[in-house]
Amino acid sequence: MDHSEIAQKRLAAQRIEGQKLKEPEQVVQWMGAMQAQNYPQALWAIGKRMESATQAHVEQAIAEGKIIRTWPMRGTLHFIAPEDSKWLLSLTSPRMLASSKGRLKQLELDDAVLQQSAKIFQRALTGGKRLSRADMMNLLENSGIRVDGQRGYHTLWHWSQKGLICLGPIEAKQQTYVLLAEWAPQAKELMREEALLKLAKRYFISHGPATLRDFAWWCGLPMKDVRLALELAKPFLISEEVEGNEYWFSEEVSFSDAVHPSFHLLPAFDEYLLGYTNRSAVLPLEYSGKVVPGKNGVFFPVIVEDSQVTGTWKRKISSKSVALEFDLFSPQYRLPAASQKEAEDFGAFLGMPVTL
Numbered sequence: 001m002d003h004s005e006i007a008q009k010r011l012a013a014q015r016i017e018g019q020k021l022k023e024p025e026q027v028v029q030w031m032g033a034m035q036a037q038n039y040p041q042a043l044w045a046i047g048k049r050m051e052s053a054t055q056a057h058v059e060q061a062i063a064e065g066k067i068i069r070t071w072p073m074r075g076t077l078h079f080i081a082p083e084d085s086k087w088l089l090s091l092t093s094p095r096m097l098a099s100s101k102g103r104l105k106q107l108e109l110d111d112a113v114l115q116q117s118a119k120i121f122q123r124a125l126t127g128g129k130r131l132s133r134a135d136m137m138n139l140l141e142n143s144g145i146r147v148d149g150q151r152g153y154h155t156l157w158h159w160s161q162k163g164l165i166c167l168g169p170i171e172a173k174q175q176t177y178v179l180l181a182e183w184a185p186q187a188k189e190l191m192r193e194e195a196l197l198k199l200a201k202r203y204f205i206s207h208g209p210a211t212l213r214d215f216a217w218w219c220g221l222p223m224k225d226v227r228l229a230l231e232l233a234k235p236f237l238i239s240e241e242v243e244g245n246e247y248w249f250s251e252e253v254s255f256s257d258a259v260h261p262s263f264h265l266l267p268a269f270d271e272y273l274l275g276y277t278n279r280s281a282v283l284p285l286e287y288s289g290k291v292v293p294g295k296n297g298v299f300f301p302v303i304v305e306d307s308q309v310t311g312t313w314k315r316k317i318s319s320k321s322v323a324l325e326f327d328l329f330s331p332q333y334r335l336p337a338a339s340q341k342e343a344e345d346f347g348a349f350l351g352m353p354v355t356l
Helices: 003-013 024-031 039-047 055-063 082-099 101-106 111-125 133-142 151-161 192-207 212-219 223-236 285-291 338-350
Strands: 068-073 076-080 165-171 174-179 238-242 245-249 263-266 302-305 308-317 322-328
Touching: 003 192, 003 245, 024 039, 024 055, 024 192, 039 055, 039 338, 055 165, 068 082, 068 151, 076 082, 082 101, 082 151, 082 192, 101 151, 111 133, 111 151, 111 174, 133 151, 133 174, 151 165, 192 212, 192 223, 192 245, 212 223, 223 245, 263 338, 285 308, 322 338
Parallel strands: none
Antiparallel strands: 068 076, 068 165, 165 174, 238 245, 263 302, 302 308, 308 322
């Protein structure tokens, strides 16, 4: 196995190529967790992995609570399956909460203030209610809790990490908040080793071939937990050494499903890049600055041809259509004929005609 094969196998494992899934919730559960701080782009990340998808279909799954959006790992928004919310947060939140103590102290958000805010949120949201971020801020202000200087944001983030609240559907173009216990009543609690095993299996089956360091980056857990998780998962995985690194993956995935040649328009922050700490198998180092300008953590949507990132793209949506613009790494490079169909698929996802 070389880097090219690693990349092609990842396309199949991530369901970008080969056997795709029918429902949005199946995609999210298969992937374990999907980066979702950019909401419109994250919708396409799900749709791209489905047999036939529309944005409305994905958003309907969110509205019905089949997918939830919260901060389960690395302090970053992800889509996760509601039934996974309890055990996943129980694994990942302690480290994030510990790292936030200094910031909470700076903001003068002590335990008394946080507990008061929890009671306010509980009362306001009980009974299936949904409130926008502005409404949540007003609740705090009206109860004498300041929200300036990121105090409001960190209060919401803290209680999302604690599993009290999570993000609900978009309503009137505003993100809402809901009580996690009401929104995900099917959430399961697992013993710690069972949770670690489930997390490692989900990652390596859906993201493999990947290394221990890739998994550690993705989940954000301490290395002792990461090593234990992989040890528990090894009976379900196979491995291969490439250039001194051990890559783990699953025989459950049919890697023969990878397509060659192939062309894909992947969204910003897609797991095909974000799911690994070492991205050299798909993105040459000399072009990384074009995907993440200024190394500011903001990833552009990428063009992937034959498993390799060859450029970036963006969309401009008008009232009647969507126009796609491409920025190719090489001036000699020309888009293949397959780019037209991919663009049309993206337009179909949005329910709009598309122009290049």
